[in-house]
Amino acid sequence: MNKSKQEHKELTYLCGFGNEHETEALPDALPKGQFSPQKVKYGLYAEQFNSTAFTAPRDKNRRTWTYRIRPSIAMGDFTPIDNGLICTAPITEVAAPPNVMRWDALPMPSEPTDFIDGLTTIAANGDANTQVGIGIHVYCANTDMDKRFFYNADGELLIVPQQGQLLAYTELGKLLVKPGEILVIPRGIKFKIKLPEGNARGYICENYGAPLELPERGPVGANGYANERDFEYPVAWFEDIDDKFELVAKFAGNLFRANLDHSPLDVVAWVGNSAPYKYDLAKFNTINTVSYDHPDPSIFTVLTSPSGTAGTANVDFVIFPPRWMVAEDTFRPPYYHRNIMSEFMGLIEGVYDAKEKGFEPGGMSLHNCMTPHGPEADVFEAASNAKLEPKRYENTLAFMFESRYVIAPTKFALETPAKQNDYLDCWQGLKKFYTGQP
Incomplete structure (x- = not known):
């Protein structure tokens, strides 16, 4: 079987930072009045995705219910792969000097390099295993991720494009992000990156700590800074493709791969507040x-x-x-x-x-x-x-x-x-x- 379904031919987005959104690519795919009925319409599986603890306070709690063709556990075992130039805190290979430091832009690769293979860690702090601190990476890529997907169990990813657009295909939908915008992908969400302009370079903050949120305005009052309405989330989009795929995971500082016999982008509908989002910095x-x-x-x-x-x-x-x-x-x-x-x-x-x-x-x-x-x-x-x-x-x-x-x-x-x-x-x-x- 090789088919895909997209209700919206053009990319459209849901708005509002931290809001509980609901979106479906097929009519009535979302259960009414409950999250996990005995049987979900269209023969879908209900699967909850949590990026905070179950018992986190309501205003901090982030979770999303997904309704997908197969549950995420329908996969092969993970095996280790080479980490390349990806490092994870704590950085112990060299002592951290107190000197001021500056770097030129890293060059674009000369060989075919996708978003994951093009990651280079520049610095980090804290400890990923204790969920404290950050990793700082640069990506330089010239090739689409095709039958390859990635998720990061160590932290959420704040992606800051500097050159070239990114088209992010995520479990919860698609987001097109250009330089001057940012993309945030929650810890654990599976995605792949395509490059509409052929080459791309930018920065990533891998946040091991509490999920990113809007700062308080304090005496500034009700308006100013970034406004909730300007953050954009994907609408539901899915593909139903049976084929050979690779899933790469970053877990406890190392990379692993597993085989899939289907695309993991098979979420037909979702409801919740833990999802990828983008923001235009000009706003x-x-x-x-x-x-x-x-x-x-x-x-x-x-x-x-x-x-x-x-x-x-x-x-x-x-x-x-x-x-x-x-x-x-x-x-x-x-x-x-x-x-x-x-x-x-x-x-x-x-x-x-x-x-x-x-x-x-x-x-x-x-x-x-x-x-x-x-x-x-x-x-x-x-x-x-x-x-x-x-x-x-x-x-x-x-x-x-x-x-x-x-x-x-x-x-x-x-x-x-x-x-x-x-x-x-x-x-x-x-x-x-x-x-x-x-």
Whole structure:
């Protein structure tokens, strides 16, 4: 048998962050009034998917009921496969140095490489087995995942495309994601990635900790930051294909493969609030000062994974989008600082205002806990003497994965030719301006 069913010829989405959505690709496939009737219509199986504990508080609980052609256990045994350049926390192969670090964009592969084979771990922190911390990866791919599927048991995946669109086929439907948007796939959801533009590169935050959620707005009030209505979820879509497929799993830091005799994308209907979603970063409502001083980057937080300490995140996903700067009598770029959080930055497009040279789209930097950093020397002098008038930052989109835990680079990251061993030089031109006079 080889057939597929799609009710919606064009990609359409359900909206609302964390909402309990319901969607069906065949009429009346969803049971009415209960989740697990004795017999499901169309001869489907009911299977619950939980990405939090059963007893998590209602406002934190994430689960989805799926109605599928075969249950997920209809599969072969897993066997280990090579991890390639994928590493998982804790990183113990090399000591984590306190140095500032920066990398050029990793090159596109010359051989056929799909999304999974194109993963390279740059850094990580915490411990995946205790569900604390994050892994940070880069993907560089030029080939579709065809009869190959993947799921990650270690953490949810926050995918940040930098070059090339991604068409994600997931158990719960399809999502088309382009640079300037993000894709989040819950821990354990099976998916494959196709590349509509042939090549793709981007960043991934593998979140071992609490699922990402919207940050509280606090005194900002009812509006601002990312709005729930702008998050998009897939509608139900399925395929009923009997063939030979491979399922790759990341489990306890290692990769395994299992054989399937059918496509796992066989969910005909689903209802719940644990599902893949995407978000257009251009819809972020940026908050900024209209008086003086440079606000803390927390005002740019799109999503957060909270830790056990209030206000101190397992990871924050922060963006620096196009925006107005109007602060008076203020050094406008990010100030020099040392802080308890560790900061991994990437650049999707344009120029980042504190690093005008050497930080290219697709590149990345790491400034760890208590490691000093700030604007390069030329930026400091220019900003200190600039005429202060309203300025629009255009053609820029940078982001940061900020974590309470030290981010340890991998051996690959410390040894790759993409690492800029002269990064510290951008601060060597800092002059002594002290005069002893006010």
